[in-house]
Amino acid sequence: MALIGEKGVQRILLVTAFSAMSALLLIALFIVNEGVPFMFRYGIQGFLLSSDWDPSSGTFGIFPMIMASLWVTVGALLVGAPLGIAGAVFLSEFAPRPVMRVVKPAIELLAAIPSVVYGFIGVMVLAPLIREVFGGPGLSVLAASIILGIMILPTVISISIDSILAVPQSYREGSLALGATVWQTVHMVTVRAAKSGIIASVILGLGRAIGETMAVIMVAGNAVKIPDSPLDSVRTLTANIALEMSYATGMHREALFATGVVLFVVIIILNTVASVAMRKRAAKK
Amino acid sequence: MRIPPRFSQRLAIAFLGGATLVTLVILVAIIVFILEKGLLVLGWEFLFSSPKDMGRAGGIFPTLIGTVLLPLLAIIIATPLGVSTSVYLTEYTRESKTTRVIRFGTDCLAGIPSIIFGLFGFIFFVTTLGMGWSIMSGGLTLAFMILPTIIRTTEEAIRAVPKSYREVSFSLGATRWQTTKRVVLPNALPGILTGVMLGIGRSIGETAAVIFTAGSSLRIPESVFDSTRTMAVHFYILAREGISTENAYGTAAVLIIAVLAVNLLAYWLMNRFIARRS
Numbered sequence: 001m002a003l004i005g006e007k008g009v010q011r012i013l014l015v016t017a018f019s020a021m022s023a024l025l026l027i028a029l030f031i032v033n034e035g036v037p038f039m040f041r042y043g044i045q046g047f048l049l050s051s052d053w054d055p056s057s058g059t060f061g062i063f064p065m066i067m068a069s070l071w072v073t074v075g076a077l078l079v080g081a082p083l084g085i086a087g088a089v090f091l092s093e094f095a096p097r098p099v100m101r102v103v104k105p106a107i108e109l110l111a112a113i114p115s116v117v118y119g120f121i122g123v124m125v126l127a128p129l130i131r132e133v134f135g136g137p138g139l140s141v142l143a144a145s146i147i148l149g150i151m152i153l154p155t156v157i158s159i160s161i162d163s164i165l166a167v168p169q170s171y172r173e174g175s176l177a178l179g180a181t182v183w184q185t186v187h188m189v190t191v192r193a194a195k196s197g198i199i200a201s202v203i204l205g206l207g208r209a210i211g212e213t214m215a216v217i218m219v220a221g222n223a224v225k226i227p228d229s230p231l232d233s234v235r236t237l238t239a240n241i242a243l244e245m246s247y248a249t250g251m252h253r254e255a256l257f258a259t260g261v262v263l264f265v266v267i268i269i270l271n272t273v274a275s276v277a278m279r280k281r282a283a284k285k
Numbered sequence: 286m287r288i289p290p291r292f293s294q295r296l297a298i299a300f301l302g303g304a305t306l307v308t309l310v311i312l313v314a315i316i317v318f319i320l321e322k323g324l325l326v327l328g329w330e331f332l333f334s335s336p337k338d339m340g341r342a343g344g345i346f347p348t349l350i351g352t353v354l355l356p357l358l359a360i361i362i363a364t365p366l367g368v369s370t371s372v373y374l375t376e377y378t379r380e381s382k383t384t385r386v387i388r389f390g391t392d393c394l395a396g397i398p399s400i401i402f403g404l405f406g407f408i409f410f411v412t413t414l415g416m417g418w419s420i421m422s423g424g425l426t427l428a429f430m431i432l433p434t435i436i437r438t439t440e441e442a443i444r445a446v447p448k449s450y451r452e453v454s455f456s457l458g459a460t461r462w463q464t465t466k467r468v469v470l471p472n473a474l475p476g477i478l479t480g481v482m483l484g485i486g487r488s489i490g491e492t493a494a495v496i497f498t499a500g501s502s503l504r505i506p507e508s509v510f511d512s513t514r515t516m517a518v519h520f521y522i523l524a525r526e527g528i529s530t531e532n533a534y535g536t537a538a539v540l541i542i543a544v545l546a547v548n549l550l551a552y553w554l555m556n557r558f559i560a561r562r563s
Contacts, residue, residue, distance in 0.1 A: 006460050006461060006462055009461075009462045010377055010461075012367050012369070013370075013372055013373035013377055014373060014377075016365075016366050016369040016370055016373070016388065017369070017370045017373035017374065017387050018390075019366040019367075019370055019390075019432065020370065020387065020390045020394045020422050020432050020433055020436060021386060021387060021390030021391075021392040021394075023390075023394055023429045023432060024390050024393050024394045024397070026396065026405075026409070027394075027401065027402070027405045027429070028488050030409050030413075031401065031404060031405060031408075034294050034404075034408055066322060082304070083304050083307065083308055084308070086300065086301045086304035086305065087301075087304055087305040088306045089301055090298075090302055090304065090305045091305060094298055094302070095303060095305070101395075103309070104298065104333065105306075105552055106309075106312075106380075107308070107309075108310045108554070109545065109548050109549070110315075112483075112486045112487070112490065112522075112543060112544050112545070112547075112548045113315065113316070113490070113544065113545075114489075114490030114491070114492065114540055114541075114544060115342060115490070115539075116314070116482075116492050116517055116520055116521045116524070116537075117319060117490075117520075117537050117540065117541060118315070119524075120317065120319075120520070120524050120533065120537060121315055121319070123524065124530075125318070128413065135535055148313070150311055153308055153312070157308070177421065180290075181290045181291065181293075181294045182294060183290070183293060183294035183297045183298070184290060184294070185482050186297075187297070187375035204396070207398075209395050210398070211397070211398025211399070211400065211401070212398070213398065213400040213492075213493040214492045214493055214521060217525070218524065218525060238398060238400045238493075241400055242400055242403070242493055242496075245404070245407070245497055246496075246497070256404075257404060257408070257491075260400070260404045261402055262403060263398065263400075264397070264401055265399060267398060267401075268396075270396070271396040272393075274396075275389065277393055
């Protein structure tokens with residue numbers, strides 16, 4: 001290193017420090033370059049708001065997929081957010097500390113289970129159950145929502161616990177000293193003080209649910225239509241890309257990249273909101 | 286009607302505790318379910334023989350090779366970049382606009398769905414750079430994907446190295462780089478390895494980003510420019526195309542055991558690191 005010198009090292013480090021940012025820009029550039037010209041040629045309105053997706057006749061409307069992603073994601077939040085936040089509150093405020101110290105990493109470990117495995121469970125266990133109890137095809141919005149809801153639990157729980165634990169102990173003591181019960185303290189003081197972190201955890205979970213591909217392909221059924229019941233089979237934006245990418249060429253492939261652009265933009269917006277929420281929490285501390 | 290606070294507290298604890306229990310039961314049930322069915326298929330024969338008839342019979346040997354090579358390549362590329370990013374962020378600069386831009390980029394990259402990485406890897410590595418469906422394309426795509434994990438974990442590990450260590454080194458006349466190389470990095474090593482293990486874990490389980498970049502050839506690869514099929518992709522194809530439920534369970538079991546083992550190792554390293562610190 002003597003050859004390069006201190007200044008040289010610093011310069012090299014500065015360059016490599018931008019590797020993640022450059023990777024992000026490179027990804028954006030290539031996806032946009034492949035997808036956006038198509039969007040303009042085809043017409044943005046026709047692409048986003050038309051319900052006709054028939055690559056063989058050259059019609060590419062992704063409205064049903066947008067609606068499907070919306071349904072499935074909202075469904076995942078309805079399942080994952082209450083369960084996750086309740087778990088986080090219990091583990092951080094009521095469970096004995098040693099229990100939390102074991103359970104939290106165990107739950108985080110479950111974020112590492114590959115999404116195809118979750119999807120497989122959905123196909124083997126959940127879909128038949130739904131078919132039997134509620135009727136319909138089984139592979140549906142409901143099945144996808146439950147599986148995605150379970151998949152976002154580790155994200156929601158882990159980040160919520162961190163933000164609840166970050167609330168200063170003096171807040172709790174102040175409330176308890178005023179005669180509030182532990183539960184009153186939890187829901188009136190602690191959870192409120194940790195609100196922005198909890199919201200960030202849910203938004204990050206949301207991002208994960210929208211972006212999830214393999215599990216959704218396996219359990220959502222993949223029919224291109226606007227759902228009107230949770231028991232309908234749907235195809236999300238991500239599923240649309242992954243299902244057709246292997247054989248798409250020309251316009252068709254460009255349309256799939258354009259679908260990727262839509263997804264990319266939504267995710268960047270969500271991440272920005274989450275990082276603003278997190279920063280608000282950090283600023284308050 | 287006013288509910289007495291003591292009663293509502295008991296109610297709340299029961300509800301919250303119940304929700305926690307439900308979460309844990311679901312998560313444990315998933316692992317138990319897969320292992321229970323998968324372990325019946327598992328054995329040396331299954332691990333070390335080649336698949337026959339598209340995976341209807343035989344084992345998963347070629348997919349093991351893909352599953353080792355792809356994460357390995359990803360780690361070799363992403364670790365130096367990630368570690369030097371964190372070194373820059375922690376040792377060479379103060380919080381500024383630049384660091385905020387770097388952090389925002391890292392956070393955004395961490396949130397990008399794997400299918401987008403797949404699209405990107407396909408158009409950039411496979412098509413534009415002409416690497417085709419290959420171990421190289423897949424490994425590079427995965428390197429992009431795990432970069433944020435390595436940056437974050439390494440940064441935490443480096444920050445955990447006490448300031449006094451650096452002060453001693455500086456006071457002995459060491460330069461910043463000497464201090465980083467001889468004092469900070471060696472002390473942060475277990476933490477850095479944790480990040481590497483987490484990156485490997487994520488790479489092993491990845492499907493969407495791999496299937497469009499490394500392809501799904503079942504042949505044993507002869508160079509890094511050959512296509513390969515990872516365990517996760519193999520499992521996906523077996524399950525989705527209904528080729529063999531039995532072999533799908535077997536592959537899933539190997540997959541889960543591998544991912545959990547790698548992640549447990551990561552936690553173990555992290556705990557050892559924390560224990561040594563305090």
